[in-house]
Amino acid sequence: MIRLFGILTGLVFTLVVLVAFVTGAYTAATEEATPHAPYEHPRDIDFSFDGPFGKWDTQQLQRGYKVYKEVCAACHGLKYVAFRDLAQLGYSEAQVKALAAEWQVPGIDPDTGEATMRAGEPTDYFPSPYPNNVAAAAANNNAIPPDLSLITKARGDGSNYVASLLTGYQEPSAELLAEFPEVAPAQGLYHNVYFPNLNLAMAPPLTSDGQVTYDDGTEATIEQMSTDVAAFLTWTAEPKMQIRKQTGVWFLGFLLFATILAYLSYKQIWAGMKPKKRKD
Template sequence: MTKLLSVRLVAILVGLGFTVAVLWGFLVGAYNAATEEAAGHVPYEHPKELSWSFDGPFGKWDKAQLQRGLKVYDEVCSACHSLKFVAFRDLEQIGYSEAMVKAYAAAKTVPGIDPNTGEASTRPGLPTDYFPSPYPNNVAAAAANNNAIPPDLSLMTKARGDGTNYVASLLMGYQEPSAELLEEHPEAAPGPGLYHNPYFPNLNLAMAPPLTSTGQVTYDDGTEATVEQMSKDVAAFLTWTAEPTLVKRKQTGWPVLIFLLFATVLAYMSKKQIWSAVKPKK
């Protein structure tokens, strides 16, 4: 009896502790939200709700769009941002042949070792190499970008809430702050070296508008390269770099769900069959 009481007491204390922790988290979050609003926290806009081929349970990659997005990254974004978790050979997943991947990798310069001296050098890329960084180190990156280090983009759409829509909205969102915003929040005015963007949490960021005009990139498939089109294409490409197994995971999920449903029905029928001869006591 004493042991049973001890177990119950421990269970009660654990449940009480969990309840207190949840309540504390709620109160702290509510307090932070209230104080930010009271302090005049500058409001930013939530990303636009855009349509994507990979949305929903039956979504799939639009490989033509992913290839266009690679072109935007290659010709615009790669000047400042790296893709350190993506290998050249991964591009076969978005429709490039082995020969095309080899040619693409060979056109890139990656870090290497001089076999004769053992010193650091550079060499043409191989399919097994990863996308090189545009800067040798963070010091050089900061020096070239007004002391702001451009983040790696490999996992960017997973690192931001509503990541795909966020990236596309941010690239399309550069504009001058409105007079009403500046009147209500003077601190929203972009300082030296900063650019206003309503989709960025503090409204001003150090990255200059990367996509500025139609035709900045020439697509191989003839698609018109408007700022909106380029923004959506590179956002889709970065969604693939962050989660290349996204579509395969969805495709795998359906057979698993069907199997679990079948197993549940089978287990229920087995239970009914096994216990059918047993009558409940009155």
């Protein structure tokens, strides 16, 4: 009786799954697709860290940090990055201390015990520009700016996406508006050809060449600044990328060496031991 009940239960379950599959397949095949306004895929940018042998360009990372500090930090935080991590960008210990001191971070007044702001120290993490999400939404047309620590990991083709998005602001064409009138930016929104919804709440952060002055003398065009800050945000998301790639190359080399060694050992030890012929 129990076996019969189990068989019936399995048949019912299988029938339900089959009906759901057929219904879903029929709906997908017959439902008219809702047309969506086309958006452009991120540009393919040649970064120094691309590929299995890619390495960080520390000069570019330093330039990207400056773009973040002077442009992006007004709205976006880096809550998973500590100031001491900037040593990986080629800064000395003294430079890291000086860079950290340029920021104001939450602290406690030792005399009164009240919350206050103090100069940053290498052990501190990058502060958020807003005290909470309510304040962030109020200052950005009800949109909360995302933290950028892991943004290139959270977006497909992250490095290319960030660099492309920063250069993708433009007015929608008359042809696009005629076919998709809903893409006309509402008040407080901006049209961006690389954003899937085409309109986003973030105003163009890079508005003109020379917005940032690079210490190494590189010309700060919008294209250059967008690429540099994208590289910097790739580093914040994957600071161990270069070490991981170098480790992988050595590991693959070791496996290749071990494979060759095993084959030569086989040839040396077993190749001469032919199986004896069977006598009938």
